[in-house]
Amino acid sequence: MTTILDVEQTRTRLEEKGYRLTPQRQAVLETFLSNPDRHLSADDVYSLVKSTNPEIGVATVYRTLELFRELHIISEQDFGQGMSRYECASDDSHHHHIVCLSCGRVWEFSSATLERVERQLAKEHDFEVAGHNLQFYGYCKDCRLKAREHSTTTPARR
Ligand SMILES: [Zn+2]
Ligand SMILES: [Zn+2]
Ligand SMILES: [Zn+2]
DSSP, rough: OOOOHHHHHHHHHHHTTTTTOOOOHHHHHHHHOOOOTOEEEEEHHHHHHHHTTTTTOOHHHHHHHHHHHHTSEEEEOOOSSSEEEEOOOTTOOOEEEEEEEETTOOEOOOOOOHHHHHHHHHHHHHHOOOOOOEHHHHHHHHHHHHHHHHHHHOOOOO
């Protein structure tokens, strides 16, 4: 578990940029705070928010995600699933993802080796690295088992 922004820190960050933490924005924020280990699509966020705030509109949710992304309250990930996924962002939350192409599940990992590679590349190329993003794609154990049980073909490769 990584430390993430709480409601008051988020309020401060918004106010520094001239935004208010409206009840709608707070509802979106709380969705992330109560699902810290999930990578939510905009539709996921919308349905989760809507379950407790039935009056909220989809456009409001999308605009809030965009604002939070700009202010680095959440970060956007593209797992090649045709939609973005969002997760809480914080300075010490750097990690990488493993994505199952079949069920779409996402696992997180960190690797000291990868971080060493970044420093090494920076040195070798005299390049100031601002960050990196790495994902591994494939098929999880469950999906491989299921594919074996239900057919003789392996899941379609992209
Ligand atoms: Zn899977
Ligand atoms: Zn993640
Ligand atoms: Zn890394």
